[in-house]
C-alpha cells in the first residue's frame with residue numbers, strides 16, 4: 001500500500017509481538033477493501049500508560065492489546081463496553097472523542113467463530129477446561145448467551161471456584177459448577193460441548209493433553225480447542241477418535257481481528273472476505289485442511 005498524509009494507523013501493543021498474525025489480518029483487509037489504513041505491531045516493554053496516551057495523541061484510530069496488558073489497560077481508557085467490563089479485560093481500543101473505548105473481541109470473536117461452525121450456547125450444557133483468563137471469558141460468554149450449565153474443570157480447583165462464585169453471583173443461579181480435573185466421572189451421562197481453554201497442548205508441547213482418559217471423550221459431541229498452534233491438538237484427535245467434531249482456535253483469532261476492524265471502521269466485513277482472510281492465515285501457518 002502507499003502511505004500518504006491521510007493514511008490512518010492502527011496497531012498492536014504487547015510483549016512480545018514478533019509472532020503476531022494480526023498484521024496479516026488487518027493489512028489484508030485494508031488491501032481488499034481499498035481502505036487507507038495500515039496496521040503495525042508495537043513492542044511495549046513496560047510503560048503501558050505512556051504507550052496508550054501516546055497512541056491517542058498521535059491520532060491512532062485504534063489498537064489491539066495483547067499479553068500481558070489486557071487487564072492493566074483498563075486504567076488508561078475513557079469508556080468500556082459492558083461485556084468487556086464483565087470479563088475484566090479488553091483486547092481492542094477504539095478512538096472516541098475523549099479517549100479510547102475498550103472492547104473484548106477475543107470473546108465476541110469466539111462466539112462468531114462458533115456460530116460459523118454451527119455451534120450454539122443457548123440451552124447447552126458445556127464442559128469448560130481450564131480456569132485462566134481465556135476460560136473466565138468463555139464462562140462469561142456462556143452466561144451471556146444463556147447456556148444451561150457450565151462444568152468448569154481445572155487443575156487448581158480454587159480458581160474454578162472463584163470463577164463460579166463470580167459468574168453465579170451475576171446470573172443469580174447455579175450456572176457454573178466448579179470441579180477438579182480428575183472429577184470428570186461425576187459429569188452427567190450425556191454428550192456435551194467441550195471448550196478446551198487451558199494452555200495444555202500448546203506448541204511445542206503438542207503431545208500433552210489436559211485429560212488422558214479416553215472415557216472422558218465419550219462425553220463430548222463437539223470439542224472446541226482455543227489453541228491454534230498446533231492446528232490439530234491431541235485433545236482434538238481424542239474427540240474425533242470418539243466420534244465427535246473437533247475445531248481449533250484459528251477462527252477465533254480471525255474473528256477477533258475482523259470484529260476489531262469492523263469497530264475501527266464502522267463497517268461489516270462480508271463472509272466471503274472473512275473466508276479469504278482465513279485462507280491467508282492458514283497459508284501463513286502451513287495449515288492445509
Ligand code: NAP
Pocket residue numbers: 106129130131132133134135154155156159197198199200202210226227228249250252253256
Ligand atoms: P492462563 O491464564 O495462563 O491459564 C492457563 C490454564 O491452563 C489454567 O487453567 C491452568 O491451570 C491450565 N494449565 C496449565 N498447565 C497445566 C497442566 N500442566 N495441567 C493442567 N492444567 C494446566 O492462559 P489463558 O490466557 O487463559 O489461555 C489459555 C489458552 O487459550 C492458551 O492456550 C491460549 O493460547 C489460548 N487462547 C487462544 C486464543 C485464540 O484467539 N484462539 C485467544 C486467547 C487464548 P491452573 O489454574 O491449575 O494453573
